[in-house]
Amino acid sequence: MPRWRQAAGKRPSARPLRSIETTDESTGCFLWRDGQRTDVIDYRLPTSEDDIRPVSEIALAELAGIIRDNQEALDENDPALIIARLIGLDRLAATSRSRIEDAIEYWRRVQTGGGPRREEERGTA
Known part of the structure; x- marks a missing residue:
């Protein structure tokens, strides 16, 4: 019998999955490690053109x-274009x-303390 099989036994029990948090947004569900979800996180800049999401x-x-x-982009005529x-x-x-x-x-809602709307609220899976 292989060594790893002996250590695990004949029927290794399933380990409980770690808890994750989710946000359900208009474009889909985003998964977060338990305790890592906050209202605002740092934007991850692309390291190359191939890394643009x-x-x-x-x-x-x-x-x-x-x-x-x-x-300051919010004060411009087309803030969405500047952010893009x-x-x-x-x-x-x-x-x-x-x-x-x-x-x-x-x-703007987060900044004024309004928090995320219902579809953006945290959930757990």
Whole structure:
């Protein structure tokens, strides 16, 4: 019998899954390590052109992080376009614009203490 099999026994018991937190957003569900979810997190800058993520794959809390760090963009004529450029988008499609505008609204609610809307609230799985 292989050594690993002896150590685990004939029927190793399933280890309980670690608790995770989720946010259900308009673009899908985002998973967070237990205790790591906050209303705003630092935006992870792409390290190369190949590392640029679609806006739909960035959680609102992370988009709020880049807005927090670049609040002067909110005073411009087209803040969504400026945020899009900051995250590396060359073209701002309507769906990306909508997502960034949602993130700006989210940031304003968090900043004023209003917190996330119901569909953005934390959950646990």
